[in-house]
Amino acid sequence: MSSPKLVGLTGGIGSGKSTVAKIFEILHIPVYYADDRAKWLMNFDQELKSKIQEAFGTDSYDSEGNLNRSYLASTVFSDTEKVAKINSLVHPAVRKDFEIWASHQNAPYVLKEAALIFETGGEKKLDAIINVSSPLKIRISRVLMRDSHRSLDQVNHIIDQQMPDEEKNERADFVIKNTDTKMLIPQVLAIHQKLTP
Template structure:
């Protein structure tokens, strides 16, 4: 504040010169920033069901887990970094990633799993940023980032709100075994690498219970109403 000085803006001064110093780049460029909602939950909780509901309502959903899987096929730099860390034994004879072998390695060693996440998640985040910018240009005011390990990867830091989908562990185990054809012990071992539901739910802004007793659609619509 300049005391005793009257500042007079020229009448024909361009609009951008009179904007507040707090004006954001998005406002200057005329691109409103979309609200980012993180969508997470443990294996078998039902976050993909919520994602399907959101898509059916016309909301853009970024599937971080699917993108991570696809990056191995189209990001040569990432694939080479993974091979450098875990060795050529994780590749098929044709040079493609042997996903089963990689899974066997990382899910048997917490340090290896953490190393893999450190390699993959920055690439996923870059892809998300590009996707979000495109969705904002298309007029989206809310976008969703679906990720099983949203908190573990630190991706929640890029979200304005987080929704967690939860269900009883016994029901989650049943769903995972039926979906993947796994044994209960195999499913339980894989689930043990994720945060427990209690920890996820405590950090989330909203929790949707998917135990089959209540339809998820009204719950999703109610949360959307609070956002829009």
């Protein structure tokens, strides 16, 4: 069994990349959801847990050994140096986990769904990148509708941390335009045909 091509699926918050991932899954393409997996690894990967505790103190986990999200949110995510530090621990763990997972998949290609691929240099380990692109206004209204706990300021802050759509589109191998006027399924099918030998 030859190993599958590794394809990144990215897009800014509210771009609709999860919806696109679901369409690929209907085509029997395995999808690795990097953000969900990162949360799992931060709770269950002993090596990663000890590195996080070493870097941010024992308060990073509660007495049950679960990640202390509120502590990390208050101490880490307001400090760019600490964000860079936690990313430098979590991203390599996710990358390794993804490679192991991908090696067990029987498909022409697999998708790694992640908000930050170009921002973390993750594209170097992938064979191709698909960017889901959507107008900023539409993205913001989608997120505000979906995540009632987020304010407009918080959404704008997340967008500011991500690479601009135009730059992602230039660097990606494929671009899916998720607007109110373009159908997603034909765009996904066209890419699927190109990636399937």
